[in-house]
Amino acid sequence: MTTLLNKTLAAIKPLDKNAMEKAAARQDILIKPQGALGRLEEISIRLAGIQRKAIPVIKNKAIITMAGDHGVVAEKVGNFPQEVTPQMVLNFVHGGAAINVISRQIGARVVVVNMGVAGDLPANIPVVNKLVARGTKNLARGPAMTEAQAIQSIEAGIEVVNSEIDKGLDIVGTGDMGIGNTTPSAAICAVMTGQSVAKVTGRGTGVSDEQLQHKIEVIERAIAVNKPDPKNGIDVLAKLGGFEIGGIAGVIIGAAARGVPVVVDGFISGAAALIAEAIAPQSREYMFLGHLSVEPGHKIMADKLGLKPIVTLDLRLGEGTGAAIGIFIAETSAKILAEMATFGEAGVSESKE
Ligand SMILES: Cc1cc2ncn([C@H]3O[C@H](COP(=O)(O)O)[C@@H](O)[C@H]3O)c2cc1C
């Protein structure tokens, strides 16, 4: 049986080494001391390998922000009510959220996806409907979703990114919205990195010391009840995940299969990236980490993925905000490679060594 997921996994290729060598060689003849643009050089070279072009092009940009609700809010793991999820979806549509502002600044479109919002959304709003169910089940008491729903959510993400790539897309950023979703993200992080729950769990939208202790206990219980297999991304997603987390994993896998660079956002997107990497190890080469979140588990995720965050701005918002800023830097790196003059062109004397 060739499912969309299997077909997509089979399409992920290693990066184009030849394009990367050409990009690296060009970086070395641009009018600057070799290596002087540091990680901008590194980013441009990997973009070349991903896009399979010696000089990568970043023009069409999108942030895909996936929304879903979480049954685990019944355990009181945060202080905001669940209605904030659909309320924020409306804000994304009206352009007033942080992700809208940053996306306008970098010239990216925002694609909002309903993966699993519990409440009602008005009909006829520009939201892509991929509803798997109206919120996950409470992971502290059993699996958050079925295995079939986990696969459905990943395949929905693949479909969304494919349709955006068909419209024209040179780079994509991931984003999330879902009250309670730092809880499943910390659970996924602990299981997949082997670190303790206490070490990877943070305050999300803001909880007291006492509430943080309770959140840790809820996550420990969720892992004990579900016993997910850390090597099996679909099992971890089904037992501990969220529909938006599965959707983001699908966006990452789908982008990798089509040779499109994907900038991963904060803690929730990081959990999705761990799942994507477990299912599709080669997808890692297509990922950039937009920023380093304040959530303590994010650095542990970054280390496990072997990714260095592009910026550190102490963000703890999600929505795709850190991914959008990462895209700005990635685009800058590609423009430098394309537009800077070489020593030969500019008539600047080269180093004598
Ligand atoms: C107004 C508002 C806007 C947001 N935008 C993103 N998040 C972020 O906070 C939530 C995760 O934190 P926790 O696990 O503590 O609920 C997610 O919805 C995430 O995207 C928001 C949260 C709020 C309240």
Ligand SMILES: O=C(O)c1cccnc1
């Ligand atoms: O890092 C994130 O993405 C994050 C952190 C706190 C709350 N929401 C999102």
